Amino acid sequence: MHYEVKxxxxxxxxxxxxxxxxxxxxxKAFHISSAKRNELFTQHQITLxxxxxxxxxxxxxxxxxxxxxxDQKIDYTPSEQECAVVYEDDLIYVAHKxxxxxxxxxxxxxxxxxxxxFQMNHGIIQPVRYIHRLxxxxxxxxxxxxxxxxxxxxxxxxxxxxxxxxxxxxxxGKGHRDQRFTYNQKIGRDRHQSNVxxxxxxxxxxxxxxxxxxxxxxxxxxxxxxxxxxxxQIRVHLSGNRHPxxxxxxxxIPSAEFEHMCLWADTLIIPDPFTGETVTVTDTPNxxxxxxxx
Numbered sequence: 250m251h252y253e254v255k256x257x258x259x260x261x262x263x264x265x266x267x268x269x270x271x272x273x274x275x276x277k278a279f280h281i282s283s284a285k286r287n288e289l290f291t292q293h294q295i296t297l298x299x300x301x302x303x304x305x306x307x308x309x310x311x312x313x314x315x316x317x318x319x320d321q322k323i324d325y326t327p328s329e330q331e332c333a334v335v336y337e338d339d340l341i342y343v344a345h346k347x348x349x350x351x352x353x354x355x356x357x358x359x360x361x362x363x364x365x366x367f368q369m370n371h372g373i374i375q376p377v378r379y380i381h382r383l384x385x386x387x388x389x390x391x392x393x394x395x396x397x398x399x400x401x402x403x404x405x406x407x408x409x410x411x412x413x414x415x416x417x418x419x420x421x422g423k424g425h426r427d428q429r430f431t432y433n434q435k436i437g438r439d440r441h442q443s444n445v446x447x448x449x450x451x452x453x454x455x456x457x458x459x460x461x462x463x464x465x466x467x468x469x470x471x472x473x474x475x476x477x478x479x480x481x482q483i484r485v486h487l488s489g490n491r492h493p494x495x496x497x498x499x500x501x502i503p504s505a506e507f508e509h510m511c512l513w514a515d516t517l518i519i520p521d522p523f524t525g526e527t528v529t530v531t532d533t534p535n536x537x538x539x540x541x542x543x
Contacts, residue, residue: 250523254339263312272306280401320374325365332363336530348509352382389514413518416473419511422492430459432486446481455479462543470541
């Protein structure tokens with residue numbers, strides 16, 4: 250399905266895969282809420298073949314659908330410094346987050362306020378919408394959507410594991426190259442310590458798949474793929490299985506050989522909602538990981 254975002258409009262050329270589908274169902278498939286769908290029709294923000302569209306319209310191959318994307322308020326106060334964007338297309342951008350920076354906070358500089366500066370400086374006059382978060386001390390990639398109308402679709406893709414998030418972690422412990430692990434241990438809050446998590450029979454399901462990519466001296470380099478997205482999931486799974494992350498202030502072990510907590514969200518694999526094609530985004534180099542080969 251071909252599409253174009255230009256001059257505040259999302260234009261979509263309907264292909265044979267959507268032939269015969271009701272327009273309302275087509276929009277629903279992109280997880281656009283009923284309230285927003287109603288607004289598109291009643292506010293005349295959607296046209297089909299250059300005429301105001303109706304809920305009852307049926308789509309056919311080669312139809313031309315246009316959705317207006319009016320400017321909206323940027324809902325974070327822009328910081329002086331904009332975020333470092335490592336990938337951008339018509340629908341999304343992916344930002345690098347430094348360690349020590351929280352993704353969102355109304356009281357301090359955060360990645361969302363840096364994203365607000367990026368959007369303001371590049372004419373993206375829309376609310377700041379991140380699709381997932383990283384812990385404050387974790388380095389790496391965070392996905393933002395440029396068209397809030399599509400946030401529900403990206404949220405659903407994350408929930409359905411269609412967006413892949415890959416991390417690298419440097420740990421202590423024993424192991425060898427190519428050794429694989431699947432951690433399937435429930436995680437819940439520690440009742441005695443604030444903002445600390447642990448294995449818990451009554452916690453939420455959590456699955457992390459890991460492989461050791463390299464070993465240098467006493468350190469192991471893990472690649473970790475998230476099957477679920479629980480708070481502190483990789484940190485708890487690795488530390489609870491005798492592979493504590495270096496310089497993790499809660500679950501890990503300290504080392505002056507590394508500058509930061511050694512957990513790095515270095516890769517995102519993201520599908521396109523209209524074409525179905527995926528893009529693989531990798532982060533900028535991380536000095537803490539430069540001694541390893543993977």
